[in-house]
Amino acid sequence: MSVVHRVLAIDDDASVRVLLESLLTLEGYAVDTAADGPAGLRQLAADPPDCVVLDVMMPGMDGYSVLAEIRSRQRGRHVPVIMLTAADDDRNAWRAWQGGVDCFLAKPFEIAELLRQVRHLCTHPAPEVAHTSA
Numbered sequence: 001m002s003v004v005h006r007v008l009a010i011d012d013d014a015s016v017r018v019l020l021e022s023l024l025t026l027e028g029y030a031v032d033t034a035a036d037g038p039a040g041l042r043q044l045a046a047d048p049p050d051c052v053v054l055d056v057m058m059p060g061m062d063g064y065s066v067l068a069e070i071r072s073r074q075r076g077r078h079v080p081v082i083m084l085t086a087a088d089d090d091r092n093a094w095r096a097w098q099g100g101v102d103c104f105l106a107k108p109f110e111i112a113e114l115l116r117q118v119r120h121l122c123t124h125p126a127p128e129v130a131h132t133s134a
Helices: 014-026 037-046 063-072 090-099 111-123
Strands: 006-010 030-034 051-055 081-085 103-106
Touching (some): 006 037, 014 030, 030 037, 037 051, 037 063, 051 063, 051 111, 063 090, 103 111
Parallel strands (some): 006 030, 006 051, 051 081, 081 103
16 A cells, blocks of 8 residues: 655745646645745644645745744654745755755646645655754
8 A cells, every 4th residue: 555645835826726736636745835935834733744845935924934933843843845936046045955945846837846845745755854054
């Protein structure tokens, strides 16, 4: 019997959430979605997924703040996080890496690359070491 990995997609854009849910479900993942950072953090606290796909630019609590909160929590500290952003520049990438992101992809992203990263992070989680912020 194969293991079904769970992915949590946090994005304020409903069309992106539907796309992520559809793509990942077709690949055999169980997918939960959240429309904003606080809702995603509540879901993560209740039942941590195997991987989080996180948008950077969201109103209220942006993806960097969500990432910082994930990394500060005992139940989320080791969950792999893939950040998606339309603001693909060195400053944003550096901020994500400093925050402890596992993968940083620009929107529009290549579907094959996103699926490859999710598959890798779900099946080869990072060793349990604390992520640190600068």
